[in-house]
Amino acid sequence: MPSSSDGAAGAGDDFASRVLAVVESIPPGRVMTYGDVAATLGSRASRMVGQVMAYYGAAVPWWRVVRASGHPPANHEHIALQHYRAEGTPLLGGGDRPYRVDLAAARHDAV
Template identity: 45%
Template sequence: MDDETVEQVRAIVASIPPGSVLSYGDVAEIAGLRSARIVGRIMAEDSADLPWHRVLRSNGTVADHLRHRQLELLRAEGVLADGARINMRRYRWGAGE
């Protein structure tokens, strides 16, 4: 994976405003990538200084090992889960614009 792709994904994630989310697929599409898995890989390796918690699976769920912390961070920004799922229609960045 080239540095330009990594920086592009990082810039997109950094630009997601508080109270909003995107899916890995959304980030991939914005970045012009073919696969959400690339975004997941970048996030797993290089996202500690980013609002990583604003990136979710396309169905609004989070990884099991991150669930508690991620939902806590989202809740602090006003993004409320229905059980363990975020309503992507409601909170997806740009959905209400």
């Protein structure tokens, strides 16, 4: 998803470093929403989590952070699907409909 490949090294900012640490802790086959990541940090800044992921998230498992609907990061659906299948992440839909992650089955509680 992210354009930067330097990961946490380029983040510098404490919030960004904390976001990346939470994302790194999500186990294979599980996901968190942008809001879940923010809440784990005691914040409501889900859009800021998205910005951190866009700029610094290339070195972490970015596909494990999804939209509140369960849809993967925008414009990265195809590559994310490969990761989900490899990790056995529970999915809904597909075929003629866009797929999404089954949040009821795959949501990770980092607390």
